[in-house]
Amino acid sequence: NPKPWHECQVLLRPIALTFASNQIRSDNRKITSHDINDNFKSIFIDFISNNASVSLWCVNPQTFRSAILTAHQLGFINGEYVFIYLDTVLTQENTDEKSLAVRQPWYNSKEENNQINENAHRAFETVLFVRQRLYTGERFRRFASNVVDFARETNRTKYLIHETIGTDETNFYDAVVTYFKALKTHYTSINSQEITNNSETQIYPTLDANRFKTIICNRSIEGVNKNITMNQICDRIDIGYTIFDMNPDTGELEVKIILKQ
Numbered sequence: 001n002p003k004p005w006h007e008c009q010v011l012l013r014p015i016a017l018t019f020a021s022n023q024i025r026s027d028n029r030k031i032t033s034h035d036i037n038d039n040f041k042s043i044f045i046d047f048i049s050n051n052a053s054v055s056l057w058c059v060n061p062q063t064f065r066s067a068i069l070t071a072h073q074l075g076f077i078n079g080e081y082v083f084i085y086l087d088t089v090l091t092q093e094n095t096d097e098k099s100l101a102v103r104q105p106w107y108n109s110k111e112e113n114n115q116i117n118e119n120a121h122r123a124f125e126t127v128l129f130v131r132q133r134l135y136t137g138e139r140f141r142r143f144a145s146n147v148v149d150f151a152r153e154t155n156r157t158k159y160l161i162h163e164t165i166g167t168d169e170t171n172f173y174d175a176v177v178t179y180f181k182a183l184k185t186h187y188t189s190i191n192s193q194e195i196t197n198n199s200e201t202q203i204y205p206t207l208d209a210n211r212f213k214t215i216i217c218n219r220s221i222e223g224v225n226k227n228i229t230m231n232q233i234c235d236r237i238d239i240g241y242t243i244f245d246m247n248p249d250t251g252e253l254e255v256k257i258i259l260k261q
Contacts, residue, residue: 012056012086027051031059040067044074048081056084061105065120068106072123079126087131103252105129121251129244129253140170140225174223178230182215 012028019026029047031040048055057064064085071077087105100107106124111117147169150156187204196203213234220229229238244253 012058015056031063036063040070041074043067044071044076048076053080054082054084056086058086061087061101065106065108068123068127069116069120071126072119077123077126081126083127085127085129087129105253106246106251124246125248127246128256131242131244132240137225143170143173143224170224174228174236177223178216178221178228181221182212185215186212 016026016028029043031043035043057067059067068083071081071083100109106120107117108120186207190204195205217230217234218232220227222228226238228236231237241259242255243257243259245256246252247254
């Protein structure tokens with residue numbers, strides 16, 4: 001299934017802005033049920049062939065593999081087209097960096113027709129993978145399990161966008177934790193003389209934005225999978241992205257570029 005449109009916009013907007021600033025035209029297109037039913041042929045024939053030599057994909061791994069197999073079938077892996085996959089959806093298989101799903105995403109062990117795996121191998125030679133650092137620790141697994149359990153207990157499973165929890169959810173959770181821990185630090189540091197008692201209500205002084213910002217900056221707190229580290233201008237510096245390319249001989253993804261914030 002395609003990822004929710006608002007999540008894709010968050011991921012793709014900075015890239016589109018970079019293209020625009022360098023006078024590179026870009027366009028976007030939602031994946032519809034019609035696209036899935038016709039194996040994405042209309043996307044390649046009607047859209048990509050007329051608009052782009054480089055396309056960025058924001059879908060789950062199974063959907064992307066199906067699409068790239070169609071690209072192979074239609075002759076879009078002849079060197080004229082490049083596909084960039086934003087790999088942010090986590091499943092039980094791809095949270096382990098040593099797993100086959102991470103090292104060889106083109107391969108499907110359940111595929112009975114070996115020729116299809118060979119076609120996928122060939123097609124994935126035209127793909128670059130962009131991945132945020134994978135969440136593989138026990139802390140993350142416990143968090144993901146708790147979120148899913150809570151959704152089921154409260155009958156909110158329809159709000160679960162992915163089969164499991166992805167980087168979008170973990171980053172959002174980390175942002176909320178950072179904000180509320182800073183609030184706690186701020187209010188516990190207020191002098192009691194600054195607090196006004198009105199009947200049974202305590203009135204705290206107005207939150208000073210500049211003071212509050214200094215509490216967020218230059219600190220490290222516990223996040224979903226690892227510590228959240230903020231620098232002096234409040235940018236998170238523990239998140240990075242890695243660009244992978246597939247080695248055609250081994251069929252395994254290899255690191256080409258590591259981007260650190």
